[in-house]
Amino acid sequence: MFGIVVVGIGIAGSVRIRDLQNPLQFSPSESLKLAGFVSRRNLGQFNNVKQIDLGEALKSEEVHAAFICTDNQNHEESVRQFLEAGKHVLVEYPMALSADKAHELWTLSEQKGKVLHVEHIELLTEEYKELKKEVDGKQLMEGILHFTGGPLDEQRSGFSAFSGISRLTWLVDLFGDLTVTSATIEEQKELNYSKLTAHFLTAENRPLTWVEERAPGMKRNKKIHFSFTSGVLDAMPASTRANVGPFMQDQNIFAKKLLGQVSTEDLLAEKKRILKCIYLAEEIKKKCEH
């Protein structure tokens, strides 16, 4: 059994606690045992789970792994602390807010011989699985992914290209290696409005555009317009509700890694994709700052 602490009790942290308390029968998650949670606030307990002090969690022999569910700006520090303490880590995306820091953390996990797993539930949703099936085998001519959502606090969530890394991950997972050709950000601070536009080329020199637009009252939504040699895809394909939610699927993947049930090849491909996307996010940020 692996003892787990959940760090940061927001939306993601509470879902993690719920899922750890209700592992699927006969799934790898049955080897995880919730030992407590850590919060920067004094909550005492949550869902009958006890709060533990950060120092105690880092020292405790009953804690083998941490789920880092805090706001993005805190990820790097928390991941580092738990890896240095010799614990395995699951961190909600984005793993860090710079490519250098992400590399450093990965090297640290390898030096320590601990699993570093970055959650990417955007790849585990039914809507994405249907989209991936639809796109597979088609030749892209050009494409746009336009996301809208409510405003985020940049101090806590980081620059839009990082907080929106799940859109970038979709594009890389669908179309392979990308190069950023240009990026701009339009902001109206008094209205809490921001619009990031990034242009890419695929390895076959096909143009792709990502728009990440946020403002008060904007609904979370993704619009796509992909032109293929064989026709246009301009709406997300229909999908049904999954039997197992994406966070639970992710938890199973993490448990499999702890149990040594994921191949070295798969681990390497995942690491490459994650670091590539963080690198692209940084490239976009640099281009916007110019």
Ligand SMILES: NC(=O)C1=CN([C@@H]2O[C@H](COP(=O)(O)OP(=O)(O)OC[C@H]3O[C@@H](n4cnc5c(N)ncnc54)[C@H](OP(=O)(O)O)[C@@H]3O)[C@@H](O)[C@H]2O)C=CC1
């Ligand atoms: N929400 C989602 O569906 C998904 C989220 N993620 C990632 O998960 C991470 C956390 O996101 P999310 O849970 O949505 O963010 P929240 O804003 O809900 O929580 C972030 C942190 O803020 C603190 N917090 C929560 N509620 C309060 C409050 N009322 N007052 C003061 N502090 C509070 C908590 O830390 P503490 O307990 O230490 O105070 C918590 O860990 C992010 O990295 C995000 O990218 C990834 C995929 C999906």
Ligand SMILES: C=CC1=C(C)/C(=C/c2[nH]c(/C=C3N=C(/C=C4\NC(=O)C(C)=C4C=C)C(C)=C\3CCC(=O)O)c(CCC(=O)O)c2C)NC1=O
């Ligand atoms: C209702 C308010 C609501 C909030 C505040 C919210 C926050 C939120 N959802 C996210 C992703 C995500 N959130 C979900 C799913 C959910 N997340 C949920 O809080 C709920 C209730 C679902 C389930 C329907 C998924 C699947 C992702 C991955 C990215 C995506 O595919 O959009 C992220 C990570 C950053 C990002 O990729 O945009 C945040 C901060 N999501 C919401 O739906």
